[in-house]
Amino acid sequence: MTIMSTSTIERPSAAPATPSTANPPAMPGRAGVARGKTVLVGFDLGTNKSCLLAGPTGSTDIVVSKVIPSVIGYVKDGIVDGIIAGNRSVLFGEDALANGLHVRLVAPLAEGVIADRAAAHEFLQHIRSLADSSGNSEIRAVVGVPANAGEVARDDIRRAALGIFDRILLIPEPFLAALGYRDDSRLAQPNYIDPVVNSLFIDIGGGTSDLCLVQGCFPTRDDQISVAFAGDAIDELMHSELDRTYPNNGLSRLRVREIKETHGYVGPSRKPLDVRVIIGGKAHTLELGDVIGRACNVLIDRIYPALTTLIERADSNSVVILLQNIIITGGGSQLKGIDTLLQKRLTDDGYEAPRVRLAGQDYKRYVAIGALKAARAARENQWQVLLG
Amino acid sequence: MDDASLWSEVRVLYRRVCLLRNLGHGAEAAQIEPAVSKAVDAIRGSPEGSGNYDAKLRALFALEEDRVASASVLAEILLPMLREMADDGTRRPVCARLVHSARAADTGRRRGSVAAPSIADFIDQMIQQERISFGAAPP
Numbered sequence: 001m002t003i004m005s006t007s008t009i010e011r012p013s014a015a016p017a018t019p020s021t022a023n024p025p026a027m028p029g030r031a032g033v034a035r036g037k038t039v040l041v042g043f044d045l046g047t048n049k050s051c052l053l054a055g056p057t058g059s060t061d062i063v064v065s066k067v068i069p070s071v072i073g074y075v076k077d078g079i080v081d082g083i084i085a086g087n088r089s090v091l092f093g094e095d096a097l098a099n100g101l102h103v104r105l106v107a108p109l110a111e112g113v114i115a116d117r118a119a120a121h122e123f124l125q126h127i128r129s130l131a132d133s134s135g136n137s138e139i140r141a142v143v144g145v146p147a148n149a150g151e152v153a154r155d156d157i158r159r160a161a162l163g164i165f166d167r168i169l170l171i172p173e174p175f176l177a178a179l180g181y182r183d184d185s186r187l188a189q190p191n192y193i194d195p196v197v198n199s200l201f202i203d204i205g206g207g208t209s210d211l212c213l214v215q216g217c218f219p220t221r222d223d224q225i226s227v228a229f230a231g232d233a234i235d236e237l238m239h240s241e242l243d244r245t246y247p248n249n250g251l252s253r254l255r256v257r258e259i260k261e262t263h264g265y266v267g268p269s270r271k272p273l274d275v276r277v278i279i280g281g282k283a284h285t286l287e288l289g290d291v292i293g294r295a296c297n298v299l300i301d302r303i304y305p306a307l308t309t310l311i312e313r314a315d316s317n318s319v320v321i322l323l324q325n326i327i328i329t330g331g332g333s334q335l336k337g338i339d340t341l342l343q344k345r346l347t348d349d350g351y352e353a354p355r356v357r358l359a360g361q362d363y364k365r366y367v368a369i370g371a372l373k374a375a376r377a378a379r380e381n382q383w384q385v386l387l388g
Numbered sequence: 389m390d391d392a393s394l395w396s397e398v399r400v401l402y403r404r405v406c407l408l409r410n411l412g413h414g415a416e417a418a419q420i421e422p423a424v425s426k427a428v429d430a431i432r433g434s435p436e437g438s439g440n441y442d443a444k445l446r447a448l449f450a451l452e453e454d455r456v457a458s459a460s461v462l463a464e465i466l467l468p469m470l471r472e473m474a475d476d477g478t479r480r481p482v483c484a485r486l487v488h489s490a491r492a493a494d495t496g497r498r499r500g501s502v503a504a505p506s507i508a509d510f511i512d513q514m515i516q517q518e519r520i521s522f523g524a525a526p527p
Contacts, residue, residue, distance in 0.1 A: 218511075218513035377506070377508050
């Protein structure tokens with residue numbers, strides 16, 4: 001399929017501006033095949049993990065809810081029949097990781113944007129198959145993109161989605177996180193502080209840390225800052241230091257990530273922090289307090305200036321309430337002490353009674369939840385149709 | 389004073405009380421409260437009234453509280469934007485925000501809550517921004 005310039009592969013739907021709450025009439029598919037029902041998808045395409053939520057139009061039901069490692073495994077040549085279930089040649093997510101010995105692992109994304117277009121296309125095909133097992137539904141997907149993602153990054157997603165999603169909307173991830181975090185059932189309560197009205201979201205993912213002011217209108221580019229330092233960069237720092245401290249440790253990047261996810265912290269050194277690892281088939285206990293702390297604290301050094309920049313850009317009349325609503329989500333929110341440390345730094349720097357809190361246990365899903373809400377609320381003429 | 393004028397007086401006075409409280413001027417609000425009580429007593433003593441005063445008064449007070457809360461939120465959003473418009477003349481984003489804010493405030497009033505923006509309105513703003521940033525063709 002020839003991919004034309006962006007302006008030719010994407011066009012807004014010409015349908016009238018009506019909410020898509022009702023099941024729209026079936027439309028012809030790309031290959032001229034009549035589509036069946038419509039499935040709405042909220043998708044957080046993450047560097048390390050992606051989250052898929054899907055449901056029908058006209059209801060709030062969520063039929064599919066999955067967190068999937070963003071990785072593809074291409075089965076190596078010479079693997080004998082039966083080793084890979086179903087003798088498949090391509091595996092996705094957990095399946096790919098579980099068969100790491102027999103596959104070549106490829107990450108479709110790096111630093112929040114598509115790094116391997118072919119792999120991204122295959123990954124999205126897999127996502128489609130999870131969202132619509134029948135294969136003949138019309139798929140309308142809202143996909144999260146990093147804050148301030150440029151047109152090239154956006155175009156890469158559209159190209160990867162060509163022939164997979166029928167209609168698409170790309171929306172910045174931290175804004176979707178705010179929508180996802182919002183408790184719609186409490187909006188009518190007078191004491192409920194709607195995060196969409198006045199908050200600052202910090203979404204720390206694998207490839208990027210995205211900060212966004214959400215103040216009752218769609219954030220402008222000045223309201224968002226994307227920092228190219230996040231979970232992967234911490235892993236890299238830890239791995240390098242481990243290699244220096246414990247040469248020939250044989251720890252894979254995946255194992256280093258697991259160590260970070262279990263023991264990661266910010267703030268003052270937490271020693272001793274003993275971690276049991278298997279090196280050369282033998283169990284060893286390594287004291288990793290400093291290694292982990294140093295790497296994780298770099299994240300704070302990188303995102304704190306962005307945080308204060310956004311606070312200073314906020315309107316002076318609303319900044320006091322904003323300071324009460326700084327919310328951390330994404331995998332980075334699981335670093336122990338990150339909320340208290342950021343709050344302390346803001347307090348020490350003289351900001352008025354800041355309150356930094358963690359989004360909570362659904363941190364992996366908020367972007368996708370927000371994306372599905374957006375999919376359900378989008379008007380017909382807001383969807384973009386991808387044309388091959 | 390006729391019945392309608394009495395109710396109007398209570399409404400105006402109570403709205404003033406709400407505004408002052410909202411602005412943090414509790415002492416000034418307290419100074420007006422006796423006047424509200426006096427106006428309420430006048431309604432209760434009115435020969436034209438149809439009774440059931442308490443329910444009507446509760447509804448009036450709730451409505452005025454809600455109006456002031458909505459107006460306060462709207463003002464908080466609008467004032468900096470108007471200032472921004474005066475400062476740099478960038479009318480487009482301000483206009484988008486004004487439209488949104490008016491809708492949000494209206495929605496909030498109807499829902500009896502603080503402004504609850506519509507997601508579709510957010511998407512409209514996003515598309516508008518993208519057209520300017522990336523030069524996409526209008527629909």
